[in-house]
Amino acid sequence: MAPLATDVSAYLARRARWSPLEIAFWMFAFATIWLFPGKHLILTETAILALFALSLDLILGYAGIISLGQAAFFGFAGYFSGLIAKYSIVNEPVVALILSGLVAAALGFVTSFLVLRGSDLTRLMVTLGVSLILGEIANRYSNITGGADGLQGVSIAPILGMFRFDLFGHTGYTYCLIVLFVCFVIARRIVYSPFGLSLRAVKGNTLRASAIGIPVNGRLIAIYTVSAGFAGIAGGLLTQTTAFCSLDVFSLERSADLLLVLIIGGTGYLYGGLIGAVIYKFLQDWIASLTPQYWQFWIGFVLVVIVLVGRERIEAWTAALRAFIVRIGARMVTRQAAVDRAVPDGN
Amino acid sequence: MPILQTIGLEKRFGGITAAHDVSLAIEKGARHALIGPNGAGKTTVINLLTGVLKPTAGSIMLGGKDITALPPHERVRLGMARTFQINQLFLELTPLETIGLAVSERLGAGSDWWRLVGSNPAVTGEIVEILERFRLADVMHARTAILPYGKQRLLEIALAFACRPQVLLLDEPAAGVPEAERQELLATIAALPEEVTVLLIEHDMDLVFSFADRISVLVNGGLLVDGAPEEVARDPRVKAVYLGEELDDA
Secondary structure, three states, rough: OOOHHHHHHHHHHHHHOOOHHHHHHHHHHHHHHOOOOHHOOOOOOOOHHHHHHHHHHHHHHOOOOOOOOHHHHHHHHHHHHHHHHHOOOOHHHHHHHHHHHHHHHHHHHHHHHHHHHOOOOHHHHHHHHHHHHHHHHHHOHHHHOOHHEEEEEOOOOOOOOEEOOOOOOOOHHOOOOOHHHHHHHHHHHHHHEEEEEEEHHHHHOOOHHHOOOOHHHHHHHHHOOOOOOOOHHHHOOOOOOOHOOOOOHOOOOHHHHHHHHHHHOOOOOOOOHHHHHHHHHHHHHHHHHHHHOOOHHHHHHHHHHHHHHHOHHHHHHHHHHHHHHHHHHHHHHHHHHHHHOOOOOOO | OOOOOEEEEEEEEEEEEEEEOOOOOOOOOOEEEEEEOOOOOHHHHHHHOOOOOOOOEEEEEEEEEEOOOHHHHHHHOEEEEEOOOOOOOOOOOOOHHHHHHHHHHHOOOOOOOOOOOOOOOOHHHHHHHHHOOOOOOOOOOOOOHOOOOHHHHHHHHHHHOOOOOOEEEEEEOOOOOOOHHHHHHHHHOOOOOOOOOEEEEEHHHHHHHHHHOEEEEEEEEEEEEEEEEHHHHHHHHHHHHHHHHHHHHH
């Protein structure tokens, strides 16, 4: 039955192929390096948030593990990369970043055993607890971490010894975007692998997953560890691009923001965290410029509206927002062009 | 030596004894049926066999190996797979993905996180064979959630079969299947390869007597009768249980 075999392998190969929309997404993402040079600082924050949200999507969207404690890995790796740079233990940022990811993954592996116990509510509490404990440890050992003043005196060496971080964040943004892309490719590879498929099976029906020979706990530990590593890389990026690390890397808000990002962007298709991060950051930026004191009110309002619209319609909602982003993007391009025309080239 | 054997299996939930001194011996290649009225403990026994429940006492041997303490997924790897009375499927996946999942897992590719699903020709070949055997090729791209019930029932068995078990436990495979789709299902069950040992848990006596070459009757958590279909059919105690006759009638 050759035709069926061809059909089967063609279908399986097609599942994982990059769609034109995805290629366009990444081409646009890299084009922002040249399109919006004035926005690189907020774009850097967005890229870091996107990577951080991607780490949560891996466990929430693919394995069904809900967490309020991704900040534990983010903050742990943030301090780690700050400290190894401050004391010149590892100077080269890329190597330091990989190490940050690995130590965060190790922390994820150790704490994964707590997460396996209990259901959603227990997991929320346990993950939140882990990040609170780490935050308190960082506060207690202020002689190492700088405590409430933050970690001072971090200086980051040029990337690969060649690209120096600049004040306007041009290098930083390009660096973050490349790291985000590399991590995304790895995550994409993971979710389309047999391992990724088995995670979806565990999420869909744990009882049956174990009845076809899937070691459920082993798989959950594995993806939790990977997710922690990604969160750690995001934390390392924040420290490296700001040359600073403070206690708020462990804050509850940081973990909660991630859930908001995924509510906006949707879960289980990898782009949710990315699109959600862009919308969240620019919405925050836009509202804050309109009403600096009450921006949190409007963010909250928007989220309540999204939740009221309902989970079933979130797909349609993100489709509408995606179109909105395209329009915003187009408007920003024309505005930037107008600014460029108005201001004579000073260089 | 029996391929699957239980010795003095017992399960208590608090003060309730759901299974008591169940000693089954299932021969290799057998078509063995486990029957009994509602609440007789059939589901408890299958949960004990597959490792969903841990027995209070007794032991389970699969192919001569003691598997009493093993978790469910390791029993699958040793060659015992089951279907569920109420469908336990991956509703968001297609039949193709579902079967692919089980085949990958059995071939040890399940923890492979870098290669893409379907890039392994051994996996693809097996998926095709199973889709055809269970007549699922025509619906292989549809989401499982929208399949007709009969097809879901076939997928339920196909998924267990994809684990390439030596022993296949079928828990009421025909339950709830409409008459129109029933023949296809029964034909597929009848056509299971001879070398696969089948333990059928069933309510439907027509199916049991047309399929099984050995029958065990479970009543109140204990084994009542164990024998060839003719013996069981003649046994007055079985008649009593099923037809409400008095034991003294014999």
